[in-house]
Amino acid sequence: MREITVNKNDANQRLDKFITKYMPRLPLGMLYKGLRKNCVRVNGKHVKDGAYVIQGGDVLTLYFADEFFDAPCSFKADRSDIDVVYEDGNIILINKPAGLVVHSDDKGTDDTLLSRMQSYLFKKGEYDPQNEHSFAPAFCNRLDRNTSGIIIGAKNADALRVMNEKIKKREVKKYYLAAAEGITDAEGTVTSSLTRGDKKVSVTDGETDGSKKAMLRYKRLAVKNNLSLVEVELMTGRTHQIRAQLAHIGHPLAGDKKYGAKTAQKIQLASYKLHFDFTSDARILNYLRGKEFQITVSFAAVFDTAKL
Numbered sequence: 001m002r003e004i005t006v007n008k009n010d011a012n013q014r015l016d017k018f019i020t021k022y023m024p025r026l027p028l029g030m031l032y033k034g035l036r037k038n039c040v041r042v043n044g045k046h047v048k049d050g051a052y053v054i055q056g057g058d059v060l061t062l063y064f065a066d067e068f069f070d071a072p073c074s075f076k077a078d079r080s081d082i083d084v085v086y087e088d089g090n091i092i093l094i095n096k097p098a099g100l101v102v103h104s105d106d107k108g109t110d111d112t113l114l115s116r117m118q119s120y121l122f123k124k125g126e127y128d129p130q131n132e133h134s135f136a137p138a139f140c141n142r143l144d145r146n147t148s149g150i151i152i153g154a155k156n157a158d159a160l161r162v163m164n165e166k167i168k169k170r171e172v173k174k175y176y177l178a179a180a181e182g183i184t185d186a187e188g189t190v191t192s193s194l195t196r197g198d199k200k201v202s203v204t205d206g207e208t209d210g211s212k213k214a215m216l217r218y219k220r221l222a223v224k225n226n227l228s229l230v231e232v233e234l235m236t237g238r239t240h241q242i243r244a245q246l247a248h249i250g251h252p253l254a255g256d257k258k259y260g261a262k263t264a265q266k267i268q269l270a271s272y273k274l275h276f277d278f279t280s281d282a283r284i285l286n287y288l289r290g291k292e293f294q295i296t297v298s299f300a301a302v303f304d305t306a307k308l
Contacts, residue, residue, distance in 0.1 A: 009135035009157040016050030021134040039063040075129040080120040090159035149271030173275040179249040179268035203248040222303035
């Protein structure tokens with residue numbers, strides 16, 4: 001049996017969703033049986049409905065075997081060197097270096113941008129895993145290993161919830177810089193369908209089984225040595241989208257052998273600008289409405305363009 005007091009980051013979520021996060025070892029069937037059989041109480045009262053929304057200060061009493069409760073928190077602060085672009089009490093924008101994974105991969109990589117961010121916040125006293133039941137600072141978007149640039153981190157559950165909603169509604173505009181082979185058109189829109197494979201994404205002009213629609217806009221900013229510096233605005237967020245779609249129109253990223261590049265160099269792709277284009281209520285993040293953040297990208301300098 002465990003008694004838990006709901007904190008700010010636990011509040012405003014379904015009771016069953018909270019329990020699955022707090023007790024990941026508990027089978028779903030046993031959870032819902034426990035709800036029916038008076039194994040879950042809120043403020044001393046039996047609650048049968050998993051859809052009940054818990055509130056800060058609620059006291060939950062969970063009558064399940066000890067084996068289903070997690071062991072004590074094993075979080076250990078490690079590397080915390082990150083390039084902070086902006087932060088406040090709710091969010092943090094980090095300039096991710098190319099080559100660093102955001103989350104642990106199938107190789108079990110321990111040094112990730114997520115672990116560095118959590119360690120950074122822990123050392124600042126803004127994250128105390130011992131006092132969190134269901135939340136840890138998390139990223140709202142993702143970047144591939146070889147992509148550098150701005151990524152959005154949420155410091156609390158409300159910020160994560162709102163930012164994820166805004167990204168889903170396309171109220172966060174994301175702009176990338178890329179060095180592409182050849183001379184692209186001055187600007188254009190690419191709409192196609194992407195299908196994920198084991199190691200790469202395939203692109204078709206029409207829909208196929210399992211494909212997802214993908215759309216981006218691009219604008220050529222400069223040219224040098226048969227390479228185009230392009231600004232890309234993502235209208236959808238698909239894995240390898242920029243790499244696959246630019247290759248599909250005959251302009252793979254320089255150095256991107258996986259998608260047909262002929263040049264031998266490191267891939268040059270960076271998330272360099274974010275615009276918070278909130279058109280609806282952003283609750284605790286309303287103060288970000290209309291704000292824009294931009295970083296300097298080193299590979300763009302060789303194109304010698306005054307626009308950047």
